[in-house]
Amino acid sequence: MDTTYSKKERLKSKKLIDKMFLEGRSVSVYPLRLVYLETSFNDDIMIKTGVSVSRRHFKSAVDRNRVKRLMREAYRLNKPIFFNNFSTQCAFMILYIGTSTPTLKKIETKMNLLFNKFHEDIKKN
RNA sequence: UAAGUAAAUCGCCUUAUCGUGCAGACAUUUAUCGUUUGUAAGGAAAGUCCGAACACCAUAGUGCAACAUAGUGGCUAACAGCCACCAGUCGUGAGGCUAGGAAAAGUGCAACAGAAAGUAUGUACAGGUCAUGCUGUAGUGAAACCAGGUAAACUCUAUGUGGUGCAAUGUCAUGUAAACCAAUGUCUGAGCGUAGCGCGCGCGAUGUUGGAGGGUAGGCAGCUAAAGUUUGCUGGUAACAGUAAACGCAGAUAAAUGAUAAGGGUGCUGACAUGAUUUUUCAUCGUCAGUAGACAGAAUUCGGCUUAUAGAUUUACUUAACUA
RNA sequence: CGACCUCUAGCUUAACUGGUAGAGCAUCAUACUCAUAAUAUGAAAGAUAUCGGUUCAACUCCGAUGGGGUCAA
Numbered sequence: 125m126d127t128t129y130s131k132k133e134r135l136k137s138k139k140l141i142d143k144m145f146l147e148g149r150s151v152s153v154y155p156l157r158l159v160y161l162e163t164s165f166n167d168d169i170m171i172k173t174g175v176s177v178s179r180r181h182f183k184s185a186v187d188r189n190r191v192k193r194l195m196r197e198a199y200r201l202n203k204p205i206f207f208n209n210f211s212t213q214c215a216f217m218i219l220y221i222g223t224s225t226p227t228l229k230k231i232e233t234k235m236n237l238l239f240n241k242f243h244e245d246i247k248k249n
Numbered sequence: 250u251a252a253g254u255a256a257a258u259c260g261c262c263u264u265a266u267c268g269u270g271c272a273g274a275c276a277u278u279u280a281u282c283g284u285u286u287g288u289a290a291g292g293a294a295a296g297u298c299c300g301a302a303c304a305c306c307a308u309a310g311u312g313c314a315a316c317a318u319a320g321u322g323g324c325u326a327a328c329a330g331c332c333a334c335c336a337g338u339c340g341u342g343a344g345g346c347u348a349g350g351a352a353a354a355g356u357g358c359a360a361c362a363g364a365a366a367g368u369a370u371g372u373a374c375a376g377g378u379c380a381u382g383c384u385g386u387a388g389u390g391a392a393a394c395c396a397g398g399u400a401a402a403c404u405c406u407a408u409g410u411g412g413u414g415c416a417a418u419g420u421c422a423u424g425u426a427a428a429c430c431a432a433u434g435u436c437u438g439a440g441c442g443u444a445g446c447g448c449g450c451g452c453g454a455u456g457u458u459g460g461a462g463g464g465u466a467g468g469c470a471g472c473u474a475a476a477g478u479u480u481g482c483u484g485g486u487a488a489c490a491g492u493a494a495a496c497g498c499a500g501a502u503a504a505a506u507g508a509u510a511a512g513g514g515u516g517c518u519g520a521c522a523u524g525a526u527u528u529u530u531c532a533u534c535g536u537c538a539g540u541a542g543a544c545a546g547a548a549u550u551c552g553g554c555u556u557a558u559a560g561a562u563u564u565a566c567u568u569a570a571c572u573a
Numbered sequence: 574c575g576a577c578c579u580c581u582a583g584c585u586u587a588a589c590u591g592g593u594a595g596a597g598c599a600u601c602a603u604a605c606u607c608a609u610a611a612u613a614u615g616a617a618a619g620a621u622a623u624c625g626g627u628u629c630a631a632c633u634c635c636g637a638u639g640g641g642g643u644c645a646a
Binding site for chain 1: 509
């Protein structure tokens with residue numbers, strides 16, 4: 125797995141997202157929160173990920189876009205470390221719960237913590 | 250030199266590495282995937298306040314109502330926009346601002362004060378007269394008879410406006426409609442749709458049975474070549490128009506246009522150096538350090554308006570002081 | 574993306590076609606009580622969301638801006 129984040133790796137289906145928020149499990153490390161659901165896709169991609177920032181916390185579209193971009197960047201860079209040997213197909217949605225604009229380093233460290241927690245959680249089940 | 254007025258322009262740059270959307274090419278090939286080339290956010294992309302294009306609803310009809318606009322002339326596809334001029338008003342001035350038609354068509358409104366508030370005419374004093382509610386002054390009030398004020402009160406005049414919006418609309422796949430078609434029962438002449446009402450136009454309404462099949466944030470089209478951009482010339486006071494050449498300039502949809510590092514430039518602050526002046530203050534194509542970089546993210550497309558915006562630059566002009 | 578509504582003391586609200594902003598609860602003070610509550614009496618607090626315009630006069634009419642909310646697949 126490379127450090128890419130192309131269109132295919134993105135979570136786009138509205139139905140799946142609705143289903144995920146209804147049935148999916150969640151793990152959170154402030155200021156991030158991961159909602160996930162085990163499903164099956166038509167292509168070979170193991171994990172499809174979406175990113176979301178609430179309008180409540182960031183009113184200006186510029187700030188929202190920036191946080192989303194930083195999160196995508198952090199996901200892209202750290203993805204191979206955690207999910208190279210991953211076998212089940214999963215849908216992810218990463219939410220940003222914080223209220224202040226973060227730096228990339230902060231998000232990276234938090235995301236690493238988040239994925240560690242996710243691995244523990246999935247082993248239990 | 251200082252303070253200002255108006256108009257216009259710009260809105261940090263470069264390199265490296267890793268990534269994203271779209272389009273093309275190559276190889277492989279059912280496709281995916283891979284390599285590579287090109288391209289990728291603003292002056293307001295914002296607010297959604299006007300005007301259009303485009304689509305559907307009768308080829309979008311008619312009367313009333315409703316709404317909008319309002320000096321004069323011009324520009325424009327159109328406009329509540331822009332330009333020029335007039336008038337009023339504010340400013341010493343350069344200039345700014347103005348919903349700036351009609352009160353002699355009609356209806357209304359004017360608290361308090363005041364004799365009286367729109368059918369006027371009381372008191373005191375003075376003048377005048379044979380005499381008088383004839384004339385002037387005083388007092389109240391924003392306004393006291395003036396063809397008064399008020400039309401961002403109703404109204405009148407002129408001009409304009411059909412409605413809904415790309416979540417319009419078309420189409421493909423899946424195949425459970427209240428929508429469609431046929432038969433039949435019941436009910437009436439009323440009702441439903443078409444913008445608020447009438448006309449006009451279209452449709453009877455409802456239950457049962459049968460038939461046929463298409464709606465959905467699913468895909469595709471619409472979707473970016475356009476009242477296009479830049480430069481020059483010509484006409485016009487100007488807005489603008491004409492013409493020639495060049496350019497080909499985002500198209501996403503849980504929504505691309507990013508991240509990291511280094512260097513440079515600009516502004517500000519401090520220190521040093523130099524010069525003028527000499528406790529201090531001012532200046533610099535000077536050196537070093539620190540720090541700052543606003544408002545803000547395309548979503549069918551254009552023309553405007555409004556609002557937000559660190560800072561930088563240019564041009565023209567005004568006022569004041571000084572020097573020649 | 575589009576269509577609409579609303580904003581008045583700390584809170585909930587009045588003010589009818591313009592005439593100068595009131596109530597209730599809460600707050601403060603006093604009385605009653607050993608003290609508190611309840612009760613009674615009194616007091617204070619609004620540039621009517623902001624800015625501008627029309628008018629003699631604006632919560633009211635008009636425009637712009639801002640905040641809050643609703644609807645439509």
